[in-house]
Amino acid sequence: MKRAAVIVLLVVVAIPLVLAMADLPPYGSPDSPAYTHVGAYYLEHGVEEAGAENIVTDVILNYRGFDTEGEVTVIFTAMAAVLAVLMASRGGGEAGTRPPLTPPSVVVRFVVRVMAPLTLMFAVYVIMNGHITPGGGFQGGTIVGAVFIALTLVLSERDATRLIPNRPERVLQAAAPIVYCLIGLLGLALFDVYLGYPRTEEMGLLRTAMLVTLEIGIGVGGATVIATIFRTMGSDQ
């Protein structure tokens, strides 16, 4: 009975959805709303006005800079929430209930050791070229975090903690919001607008420098946040 009701409900919801889908413009159609409003302007003027050859970066860091600052803050807050929950549940008698981890096999150790430097190099490339090619701080930072996770599995506990020592870790967690604020204030000082960028080609170097600094800040912050969450969830105390 309940099952039948669910199926009826699903069909009732599905029919208007499918009907509405038929009204959507076809994929890639130049008349679709995505290409006729601000999108068209960004595509035409983005590269010279916002300074990055990758239009996605133009939108994320320049046209929609405020949104990205909020996003960066959300990530930091999420990490703070995770830490608050995990730290609060510490200290009870639960330590030691977990079976000890099996040490990684020779294959895992070898592959991680060979791949880690190469992956790290790729991550740096993704961050530093975020304004030219697809990618940027968020993606590159996540790759750095993944390298950190892989290394933690392979290294001894003492070496793993030395990858990111405790004291700088606490600052680096907030790297993304901090760098974002600094760049925003720089824009305020130079161009009277928070997060303002130079609009002309003559100051293109400064503009690129600001974009790359933002990407680096987001990357470092993201990587540290991932590493911290992993470390806190994985530790036994």
Added chain:
Amino acid sequence: MSKLFDILLLLLLISCALAVVRMKDLLAATIVFSGYSLVMCLLWVHRGAPDVAMTEAAVGAGVTTVLFLLAISRTARYERR
């Protein structure tokens, strides 16, 4: 050809999603979910959104999976009724 590729990927995506929901073994569900992210990533690339694809591959298939695995290792592997 391109349309066929899309349809195949979408079918794979739907079956992955259904499998994740139905599985009682959370470890297996996590791995299938990582596969779901991988298929999604291919779809993003195919639809011309390489930036999103990179995020999906790094966050969806990579880091989320690891965090889920950690969570499972600290709780239980099988879903209880």
